Amino acid sequence: MKTLKRLLLSMLVISLNYLHFIIHQKIVVKLKLKRITIIIFTIILLSNNLYSQIVTQTIKGKVFDNETQISLPGANIAILDSDPLIGTTTDDDGFFKLDNVAIGRVNLWVSFLGYESRYISNLLISSGKEVVLNIPLRESYTSLKEVIVKPDNEKDKSINKMATLSAKTFSVEETRRYAGGFDDPSRLAGSFAGVIPKPANTNEIAIRGNAAKGLQWRVEGVEIPTPNHLAELFSGGGFTMMLSTNMLANSDFFTGAFPAEYGNALSGVFDLNLRTGNPDKRETILQLGSYGVELATEGPFKKGEASSYLVNYRYSTMAFLEKIIPELNGMPSSSDLSLKMKFPCKKAGVFSLWSINGMGKVSFEQINDPTAWETNNDNIQYDIHYDLTVSGLNHRKIIGTKSYLFSSVLYSATRYKYQSKYYLDNLKFKPFNDQNEVNSGLSFYSYLNHKFNSRHTNRTGIILKRMAYNYQVEMNSNVAVSDTMDSFIDSKGATSSLQLYSQSAYYLKENLVVNAGMHLFYFNLNNNYSIEPRVGVKWSYKPNQSLSFAYGKHSRLEPLRIYLMEVPTPNGWSKPNEGLRITKAHHFVLGYNWNLSNFTHLKIEPYYQRLYDVPVIPDSSFSMINYKNDMFFSSELSNEGTGRNVGIDLTFEHFLKDGFYYLFTASLFDSKYKGGDGIERNTRYNQNYVLNLLMGKEWRIRTNNIFSLNGKFTILGGPRYTPVDEKESIRYKYVIYNNAMLYEEQLPTNYYLDISLNYRINKAKCSHAIIFQIKNLLMQKDIIGYTFNYKTNSTEPFEISNMYPYFSYRFEF
Numbered sequence: 001m002k003t004l005k006r007l008l009l010s011m012l013v014i015s016l017n018y019l020h021f022i023i024h025q026k027i028v029v030k031l032k033l034k035r036i037t038i039i040i041f042t043i044i045l046l047s048n049n050l051y052s053q054i055v056t057q058t059i060k061g062k063v064f065d066n067e068t069q070i071s072l073p074g075a076n077i078a079i080l081d082s083d084p085l086i087g088t089t090t091d092d093d094g095f096f097k098l099d100n101v102a103i104g105r106v107n108l109w110v111s112f113l114g115y116e117s118r119y120i121s122n123l124l125i126s127s128g129k130e131v132v133l134n135i136p137l138r139e140s141y142t143s144l145k146e147v148i149v150k151p152d153n154e155k156d157k158s159i160n161k162m163a164t165l166s167a168k169t170f171s172v173e174e175t176r177r178y179a180g181g182f183d184d185p186s187r188l189a190g191s192f193a194g195v196i197p198k199p200a201n202t203n204e205i206a207i208r209g210n211a212a213k214g215l216q217w218r219v220e221g222v223e224i225p226t227p228n229h230l231a232e233l234f235s236g237g238g239f240t241m242m243l244s245t246n247m248l249a250n251s252d253f254f255t256g257a258f259p260a261e262y263g264n265a266l267s268g269v270f271d272l273n274l275r276t277g278n279p280d281k282r283e284t285i286l287q288l289g290s291y292g293v294e295l296a297t298e299g300p301f302k303k304g305e306a307s308s309y310l311v312n313y314r315y316s317t318m319a320f321l322e323k324i325i326p327e328l329n330g331m332p333s334s335s336d337l338s339l340k341m342k343f344p345c346k347k348a349g350v351f352s353l354w355s356i357n358g359m360g361k362v363s364f365e366q367i368n369d370p371t372a373w374e375t376n377n378d379n380i381q382y383d384i385h386y387d388l389t390v391s392g393l394n395h396r397k398i399i400g401t402k403s404y405l406f407s408s409v410l411y412s413a414t415r416y417k418y419q420s421k422y423y424l425d426n427l428k429f430k431p432f433n434d435q436n437e438v439n440s441g442l443s444f445y446s447y448l449n450h451k452f453n454s455r456h457t458n459r460t461g462i463i464l465k466r467m468a469y470n471y472q473v474e475m476n477s478n479v480a481v482s483d484t485m486d487s488f489i490d491s492k493g494a495t496s497s498l499q500l501y502s503q504s505a506y507y508l509k510e511n512l513v514v515n516a517g518m519h520l521f522y523f524n525l526n527n528n529y530s531i532e533p534r535v536g537v538k539w540s541y542k543p544n545q546s547l548s549f550a551y552g553k554h555s556r557l558e559p560l561r562i563y564l565m566e567v568p569t570p571n572g573w574s575k576p577n578e579g580l581r582i583t584k585a586h587h588f589v590l591g592y593n594w595n596l597s598n599f600t601h602l603k604i605e606p607y608y609q610r611l612y613d614v615p616v617i618p619d620s621s622f623s624m625i626n627y628k629n630d631m632f633f634s635s636e637l638s639n640e641g642t643g644r645n646v647g648i649d650l651t652f653e654h655f656l657k658d659g660f661y662y663l664f665t666a667s668l669f670d671s672k673y674k675g676g677d678g679i680e681r682n683t684r685y686n687q688n689y690v691l692n693l694l695m696g697k698e699w700r701i702r703t704n705n706i707f708s709l710n711g712k713f714t715i716l717g718g719p720r721y722t723p724v725d726e727k728e729s730i731r732y733k734y735v736i737y738n739n740a741m742l743y744e745e746q747l748p749t750n751y752y753l754d755i756s757l758n759y760r761i762n763k764a765k766c767s768h769a770i771i772f773q774i775k776n777l778l779m780q781k782d783i784i785g786y787t788f789n790y791k792t793n794s795t796e797p798f799e800i801s802n803m804y805p806y807f808s809y810r811f812e813f
Helices: 004-025 031-046 172-177 185-189 319-325 560-564 728-732
Strands: 056-067 076-079 087-090 095-102 104-111 117-125 131-137 167-170 214-217 222-224 248-254 268-274 283-289 292-300 308-316 333-345 349-364 380-399 403-423 429-451 455-475 485-511 510-522 530-544 545-556 567-569 572-573 583-595 600-617 638-657 660-674 681-682 689-701 705-716 748-760 767-775 782-789 794-800 805-810
Touching: 056 104, 056 117, 076 095, 087 095, 095 104, 095 638, 104 131, 104 185, 117 131, 117 638, 172 185, 172 248, 172 660, 172 748, 185 248, 185 268, 222 380, 222 403, 222 429, 268 455, 292 319, 319 333, 380 429, 455 560, 485 560, 689 748
Parallel strands: 056 131, 214 268
Antiparallel strands: 056 095, 076 087, 076 104, 104 117, 167 248, 214 222, 248 268, 283 292, 283 805, 292 308, 308 333, 333 349, 349 380, 380 403, 403 429, 429 455, 455 485, 485 510, 510 530, 530 545, 545 583, 567 572, 583 600, 600 638, 638 660, 660 681, 660 689, 689 705, 705 748, 748 767, 767 805, 782 794
16 A cells, blocks of 8 residues: 555656646646546545544744743643643743643643743644744733733734834645745745735746835845845746745745834845754655655754754755756756755854755756747847855844844855847847856844833834845846947945844834834945835734734835946946945824734725836936836936836735635726836836635544645736837837837736645654645736737737646655
8 A cells, every 4th residue: 555655646746747837838628537536536535545543743832931032931822722731831941841732723822920922733743753832922011910811812913022013924734735836935925914016937026016026035134135036037026935944934924114223225125034953853854746856854963962954955846857858948947956954052152053054046048040030039049147146144042031132244246147148040149148247245133122010112223234246237228229248347346235224113002002113224335325214003902803003114225236337438347336325215104903813904004105216217207116137228217217106005914813815905006107218108017906705614534644735826917018119129020119109008907816625644653744735727828029020020928828737745753
């Protein structure tokens, strides 16, 4: 039976990997869903024939003060509804351990005298891995007596307690469970209110009408370059994240008016946390799927000591197929390696070393027979690489009983290579793009977190960055009519920035909290700076309802290449954009939150954003608000551009209870800008509305196994596009856009349907998880631009209309 089961799994992995390949090659357009479903359920039935027994696991972790990080000895931890009651208390160092917990879903109750109790609902327990929790508790407003609080679900609250509004916490378990997520947190974010989901070929995150380049990525409390494979190609998005969910802990996602500690961010912040390896037991995860092969391992460096490691490596399916199928052309391939090592010391504090490394590429060889060319896509040759490495050394030291000091030293580097040629029918070519960009940085972060009392906590910090660059860039901004490059960057050097901030959370009353702070951002390249106040107020006027308001001034540097672009002058080469001011925005957000029950809540957030000091080309429709990495220009920019985003976000969510959950999000918005000509236009991201409905149900199969069915339905306003100048396009046999009508047209509404089938098999000392997803089940056409058709002598939309299957087999032991 075991041999047969393994054989079926192997056959399924091979068949789905091959199916994934031929779909992207456009040989197969429709999936044979019925046969695939039969295979999945055959595996389920085979697994059910295995003997059943009661399987248990261990829950352990640490309970500590949220503001000071000090351990809380004697805290109570209990599993609700367990019979007999399973519970324990934390030891002198705040650690606890619950053994022999039956696998499945459990609800935890954590309490401590003088602190608000914590309710953790529907925690997934599997046999393959121990559950390790870090549980922060907040000291109550009145700490002289024991606080009795009814269960309150924490899932609608952010990890960062100084965030007032526009913050969402997501869990790794949700990333794996939700349909359309593809085990990628970036794609999961596309289901949140305020986020405009992108086509299936990219995980780009556009928030409330802003470009993806306005998003800041953070890992372990520090800013890092975009951690997506081929990120530079998609202006911040990529085709998948370099960080596996095996590495991640619960994390925060901000969509506006974020706290004062976040600088150099215009649209939002993705604040990722890495989990710590199991300090007591060695565990391994092997994962095989349509995206590749993955191996993760964790455990103690030495048993009996608190130090631990966690390492994850992935190698993509396309990278493997490239080696055995030389004809493979135009498909992205990648690999990545991530790790975290933790070293607690008795007196020196806690040190952690972490690193993220990824390599990705995509290339296409033009068709050498001009008579076989159908569109412009057939006669363009390109070779694109994006590599990233980032490593940080973090230190956290508790000082006294009220404070802790956090410090981090970070090194990062990215390499972006983009070379392309446009071939003519005589097989001679025009140079199109030759980009070789290397960015590296050395950063120092430090902040002191101090709790004055149960009402007032302050965090004050500094961020120093050295940004080195080496650019060799030549671009042809008008390849249709020109044979020569006209946009140049030849620069090597370094610059720096300084950020200072201070923020406080102060409880005026038990139900009224103010979060206020100030951020200073200084850019050394041109001595420009921005002073940014932030404030948020939350009034819980009823036990289950609250009103909130938040304001923040925010800013973001443009890509360094923009400041360093060179143009020829009678006196030699100059850098006309070196003195550009930092782009800035004012964010205003109102909020209403209603907890209809312990598992259901409604959140409504109207917002207004005003962008200014946006770089634009004078007397032109161009604005950096709409910037994409494939936009080439050689013009001087000025900071005369503006923009505004106005809208309302709605979230109605029922957290998982009795195996059922749903999430409904809606965003109605209007995004406009003014370019150098002063004319107000739609931004590239002004799709006006997006609605998401996610729903799922899970069932216990026999005693130990869990099966779930999940779906996602999205209604998305059509993308904006610029009309094509047909006459000029026919003249040059190349798509020429009418930029005087930039983004004036809109495509029809898009409808997407994603499904996910998840099955988990729990055995005594290991677990198996089988995940099968299909994205874009309705075969919605995604138009990503226009191309010139040589056969019809006309322009036509460049469409992608595929279903995207995703299969994964996961073995934990």
